[in-house]
Amino acid sequence: MIAMTALAGPPADTLWATSLRRWNALCWVLFAMMAVGLATMDGPAGSRYTALALLGSVVLCYAVLDRFPDNPAIRPHVYLSVLAVALGGLAYLRSNYAALFMVTLPHYWMFGRTPRASMGFLGLATVGTVAGSVLRQDGWTVEFFSETVVSTLIVVAVGVLIGLWAHSVVAQSTERARLIVELEQTQAQLSEAHQRQGAADERERLAREIHDTLAQGFASIIVLAEAARAGLDSDTARSAQQLRSIESTARENLAEARELVGSAHRPGQTAAGSVARTLRRTLNRFTEDTGLTVDAELTDLVCDQQTRIALLRCTQESLANVRKHARASTVGVVLTRQAHGVELEITDDGTGFVVEESTGFGLDGMRKRLAELGGRLTVTSSVGDGTRVLALIPMAFEAPGEGEAER
Structure with a gap:
């Protein structure tokens, strides 16, 4: 029954498949030797031939089929038909050949491809073998019926049960293999999607960082350069101050660029620091560059670096919008500690705008930056009434002595 093992599904590896084929071939060699021995022992010469x-x-049919298993011109059903006819003829020649019928049972299930085809060829072989035995006996006796027909039918019934079980195992194995392939394909697609999403998120992060740092710095340099050029003849002292601001802004941009390039090597950096001191430097530079009045109330809070950078970027973006669009005279900045986290409020008395009609990258970038930290951004404005930007980031405060305001 070595051949029946092949019905259990695809072999574990090529070595096992090769070993199975060799054992199957060896068994058939032994069976052929037994059949040839039976054919040449006695009997008329015509029967032996x-x-x-x-x-x-x-x-010959089996050798061709085994040598070219994937050739569509070689049909397994041809081999099964020849096998059924040969078994009937051998059963007619000698009673000993009926034993070969049991030997060939696995091949009906191996090469039948479907249960219906396998059972059809098995039925054909059964009828041929029984018919050959009946013709050889030259009559139908009770003893012949009990010894030959009943035993043959029992063997066929057992073979059918084993074959159907083997086919169910094959179907289950095939289904499992299909599901495994689909799972692997899904995992590969999911991994590829995650990689694409990660790349898109990284591009968006870099775009947001460039917009909030380098682009804002370059915009400041352009404004300061235009003002310095306009005042070269009338106010050289003011122009000199603006040139120094240009130099300082360029240096800060260079430092920001280096920090942006090196951030990939320090993804887990979470050093704590004072938000108030960070914002104070930004507000001082804004006042120096624009001449606007800034009323700041900054509670000295110690935050992790991500929170501090998020609050700084929101402040820089809001001040850049005030400089470019608001035409304001006064800006208010309030940083407070609340029970649910830290709040940053930035207001101006400028011209305002319709929030729903805003299509710039800055506000959307602020919202996404805060959302990454579990926070939210609220923008309130109307034409002629100024603008209020409120950023909230939830956080837990651990450092003692907080709450003293820097003015």
Whole structure:
């Protein structure tokens, strides 16, 4: 029954498949030797030659099928038909050949491809073998019926049960293999999607960082350069101050660029620091560059670096919008500690705008930056009434002595 093992599904590896084929071939060699021995032991010469011819046709068909298993021109059903006819003929020649019927049972299930085809060829072989035995006996007796027909039917019934079980195992194995392939494909697609999403998120992060740092710095340099050029003849002292601001802003931009390039090597950096001191430097530079009045109330809070950078970027973006669009005279900045986290409020008395009609990258970038930290951004404005930007980031405060305001 070595051949029946092949029904259990795809082999674990090529070595196992090769070993199985060799054992199957060895068994068939032994069976062929037994059949040839039975054919040549005794009996008329014509019967021996006929038996050898039938055995030779079976061996030839099986050898061709085994040598070219993937050739569509070689049909397994042809081999099964030749096998069924040969078994009937051998059963007619000698009673000993009926034993070969049991030997060939696995091949009906191996090469039948479907249960219906396998059972059809098995039924054909059964009828041929029984018919050959009946014709050889030259009559139908009770003893012949009990010894030959009943035993043959029992063997066929057992073979059918084993074959159907093997086919169910094959179907389950095939289904499992299909599901495994689909799972692997899904995992590969999911991994690829995650990689694409990660790349898109990184591009968006870099774009947001460039917009909030380098782009704002370059915009400040352009404004300061235009003002310095306009005042070269009338106010050289003011122009000199603006040139110094340009130099300082350029240096800060260079430092920001280096920090942006090196941030990939320090993804887990979470050093704590004072938000108030960070914002104070930004507000001082804004006052120096624009001449606007800034009313600041900054509670000295110690935050992790991500929170501090988020609050700084929101402040820089809001001040840049005030400089470019608001035409304001006064800006208010309030940083407070609340029970649910830290709040940053930035207001101006400028011209205002319709929030729903805003299509710039800055506000959207602030919202996404705060959302990454579990926070939110609220923008309130109307034409002629100024603008209020409120950033909230939830956080837990651990450092003692907080709450003293820097003015």
